[in-house]
Amino acid sequence: MIVPPAPLLLGLAGLLPFVWGAATMLIPGLAMWTAEAIGPRFVGPYVQLAYGTVILSFMSGALWGFATRAHGQVAATGYALSVIPALWAFFLVGGGPVSAAVYLALGFVGILGLDWLFWRQGLAPPWWMALRLMLTTGVVLCLLPIIL
Numbered sequence: 001m002i003v004p005p006a007p008l009l010l011g012l013a014g015l016l017p018f019v020w021g022a023a024t025m026l027i028p029g030l031a032m033w034t035a036e037a038i039g040p041r042f043v044g045p046y047v048q049l050a051y052g053t054v055i056l057s058f059m060s061g062a063l064w065g066f067a068t069r070a071h072g073q074v075a076a077t078g079y080a081l082s083v084i085p086a087l088w089a090f091f092l093v094g095g096g097p098v099s100a101a102v103y104l105a106l107g108f109v110g111i112l113g114l115d116w117l118f119w120r121q122g123l124a125p126p127w128w129m130a131l132r133l134m135l136t137t138g139v140v141l142c143l144l145p146i147i148l
Helices: 005-014 016-026 028-037 042-068 072-082 084-092 097-120 128-147
Strands: none
Touching: 005 016, 005 128, 016 028, 016 042, 016 128, 042 072, 042 084, 042 097, 042 128, 072 084, 072 097, 084 097, 097 128
């Protein structure tokens, strides 16, 4: 399934903080420049973990929106499931950078199951899984330098 241009471009743009964080971990000069020019919170794990927590919570909102397309018990279950990513981020993404990155990566992988469920129920667009698989892969790969 082909992802429409707007969601594809916006989704890829949403990967930029993850890519930037990974790049600043792998390129010391870029990390130094970023810390001096923009600020230390935009370097390495700081930018990835803060932004990743926001995006995991954002995904709860996207799933909530899909649940509004359902009725009855399916809607009620959808609403209940949609809050899991935000609660996951709130309760588990913290502590040191390694454990936070592990839980964040697991949260993004785990949300694929919810994405698939909403998609199979016809609540998400037909192209949703193609986009989510691509973006989740990008996020997890960018978090690996923290984890490893």
